[in-house]
Amino acid sequence: MFLDIDKKPAAAIAAIDDSGERVTYGELAGAACYVSGLLPPRELVFCLCENRAGALAGYIALYQNKDVPLLLDAAADKELLRLLMELYGPSYLWLPERMAGEFPVEAVGSYKGFVLAKTPYNAPKMHDGLSFLLSTSGSTGTPKLVRHRYGNLEANARAVAGIFGWDARERGICHLPIQYTMGLNVINSHLYAGAAVLLTKSSLTSSAFWDFISEQKGTNFTGVPYSYEILFKLRFMKRELPYLRTLASGGGKLPEDRFAALAEYAAGTGRRFFSTFGTTETSARMAFLPPEMAMLKVGSIGRAIPGGELWLLDDSGSVIGNTEAEGELCCSGPNVTMGYANSRGDLSRGDELNGVYHTGDIARRDRDGCYYIIGRRQRFLKLFGHRVSLEQCEMLIGAEFASDCACIGSDPCAGSGERMKIFLTDQSIAEQVRAFLSEKTGLPRSVFSVSALDEIPRNQSGKIDYPELKELNT
Amino acid sequence: MTNLKKYRAAFAEGLEIDGAQAEGASVGTVAAWDSITQMSLIAALEETFEIEIEPEDIVALNSWENGIEILKKYGIEV
Numbered sequence: 214m215f216l217d218i219d220k221k222p223a224a225a226i227a228a229i230d231d232s233g234e235r236v237t238y239g240e241l242a243g244a245a246c247y248v249s250g251l252l253p254p255r256e257l258v259f260c261l262c263e264n265r266a267g268a269l270a271g272y273i274a275l276y277q278n279k280d281v282p283l284l285l286d287a288a289a290d291k292e293l294l295r296l297l298m299e300l301y302g303p304s305y306l307w308l309p310e311r312m313a314g315e316f317p318v319e320a321v322g323s324y325k326g327f328v329l330a331k332t333p334y335n336a337p338k339m340h341d342g343l344s345f346l347l348s349t350s351g352s353t354g355t356p357k358l359v360r361h362r363y364g365n366l367e368a369n370a371r372a373v374a375g376i377f378g379w380d381a382r383e384r385g386i387c388h389l390p391i392q393y394t395m396g397l398n399v400i401n402s403h404l405y406a407g408a409a410v411l412l413t414k415s416s417l418t419s420s421a422f423w424d425f426i427s428e429q430k431g432t433n434f435t436g437v438p439y440s441y442e443i444l445f446k447l448r449f450m451k452r453e454l455p456y457l458r459t460l461a462s463g464g465g466k467l468p469e470d471r472f473a474a475l476a477e478y479a480a481g482t483g484r485r486f487f488s489t490f491g492t493t494e495t496s497a498r499m500a501f502l503p504p505e506m507a508m509l510k511v512g513s514i515g516r517a518i519p520g521g522e523l524w525l526l527d528d529s530g531s532v533i534g535n536t537e538a539e540g541e542l543c544c545s546g547p548n549v550t551m552g553y554a555n556s557r558g559d560l561s562r563g564d565e566l567n568g569v570y571h572t573g574d575i576a577r578r579d580r581d582g583c584y585y586i587i588g589r590r591q592r593f594l595k596l597f598g599h600r601v602s603l604e605q606c607e608m609l610i611g612a613e614f615a616s617d618c619a620c621i622g623s624d625p626c627a628g629s630g631e632r633m634k635i636f637l638t639d640q641s642i643a644e645q646v647r648a649f650l651s652e653k654t655g656l657p658r659s660v661f662s663v664s665a666l667d668e669i670p671r672n673q674s675g676k677i678d679y680p681e682l683k684e685l686n687t
Numbered sequence: 688m689t690n691l692k693k694y695r696a697a698f699a700e701g702l703e704i705d706g707a708q709a710e711g712a713s714v715g716t717v718a719a720w721d722s723i724t725q726m727s728l729i730a731a732l733e734e735t736f737e738i739e740i741e742p743e744d745i746v747a748l749n750s751w752e753n754g755i756e757i758l759k760k761y762g763i764e765v
């Protein structure tokens with residue numbers, strides 16, 4: 214069975230959520246059996262997720278039944294959900310019971326607060342190897358999906374469980390959303406190890422979160438840079454966290470002083486700090502820095518995970534032979550997905566990446582073969598751990614407002630992560646644009662700042678002059 | 688500006704809601720109240736009243752009313 218779930222002790226806890234709901238390994242296997250009686254294989258199922266045992270059980274059961282789940286945020290913008298449904302035509306939904314009335318669907322089964330419901334659509338034609346779908350960004354209004362093949366999630370779960378040395382005693386804190394690749398990897402790697410996942414919906418800034426992980430004896434924590442900003446603000450290093458043994462980062466670049474402080478804290482308290490790196494396209498993780506190197510290699514993402522390979526390409530696309538070098542980071546391995554989908558028809562496409570992914574990130578490799586992310590080729594930002602495409606935002610603004618516009622990123626620093634800077638030619642709509650982007654991305658207005666220009670600088674071919682805008686922004 | 692006005696403005700700025708909605712706001716009633724806006728709210732309160740809010744108060748802050756109670760600890764009467 215998926216992640217060898219049926220080989221774990223049936224009574225062992227697979228997940229506990231902070232509403233008190235729990236699910237054992239035996240129940241997960243039972244849920245898979247139950248769901249297989251409700252729908253045939255190869256249906257396309259939109260799972261509207263929140264960090265609840267019922268969402269986790271649904272995803273596992275549908276995956277096991279060879280249906281193709283797409284995990285989405287149950288709290289996502291309703292317009293975005295409608296757009297995705299029209300675009301892809303899912304044949305079933307797996308969603309919280311209370312939301313079933315919001316869609317024209319017929320419930321056919323239910324499990325731990327979630328229902329399986331039939332939509333008016335028939336399943337699309339899908340490639341036999343297609344196992345699973347995730348959105349490239351947790352929150353932006355882009356319908357672009359990553360097509361996973363059978364073996365991707367399994368390979369990454371196994372590799373990551375091995376790196377961290379998870380066993381059945383581990384109790385992993387999962388505050389990252391299930392539908393976010395890194396959150397899903399926390400779940401999968403723990404299930405593979407027969408460990409328990411502590412699913413929390415309550416925010417890091419609530420006492421409910423801290424009470425939950427303390428009562429449930431959470432042993433490890435995986436966070437994006439913003440999670441760590443909150444932890445630092447809460448002076449977590451001074452907290453009594455007797456069960457917490459491992460800290461891991463992923464989903465973006467920690468400021469160096471934060472990285473160093475975490476490495477030092479871990480070393481000084483007998484804990485482990487893992488810096489990891491990955492993307493949705495690589496089923497979450499492609500690189501990690503062994504914790505014993507964290508103090509020596511501040512800011513590094515380390516080396517390839519077992520079974521994978523990392524290398525650098527120069528501007529002409531050739532592999533760089535020198536050990537110490539800079540170039541575009543590429544990776545290969547069984548965790549590399551098949552490519553993207555932008556519509557229902559794309560779900561029948563085969564493997565277009567063939568096991569090789571070009572990250573679009575510029576990395577430096579030191580003489581010991583450790584990698585450091587230093588910049589990006591592609592135009593996107595990591596805002597609160599979520600990838601937000603600058604191009605997409607420009608298009609959204611362009612379609613909604615009568616103003617020329619250009620979006621760039623402002624560099625992260627301690628205390629404040631990356632931000633988006635929007636240049637407009639019409640100052641009067643500045644606040645409207647901020648509110649609009651906030652609504653579309655689900656991110657607070659404060660991450661968007663607006664400046665007005667008489668005109669957006671362009672080069673001779675009419676393309677926006679981004680280096681010039683960067684200058685204007687400093 | 689009175690402390691009440693300042694408090695209302697900090698709530699509105701931090702949670703990105705109208706000042707009129709700030710009074711009586713709580714985690715349960717403001718959809719946008721999550722870890723991100725909570726951090727903005729804390730920053731707005733710290734800046735407005737020139738204080739540093741302790742971690743146990745940061746995690747306790749979940750409504751307009753208990754925010755007023757918390758500020759009393761810092762000698763601020765709203």
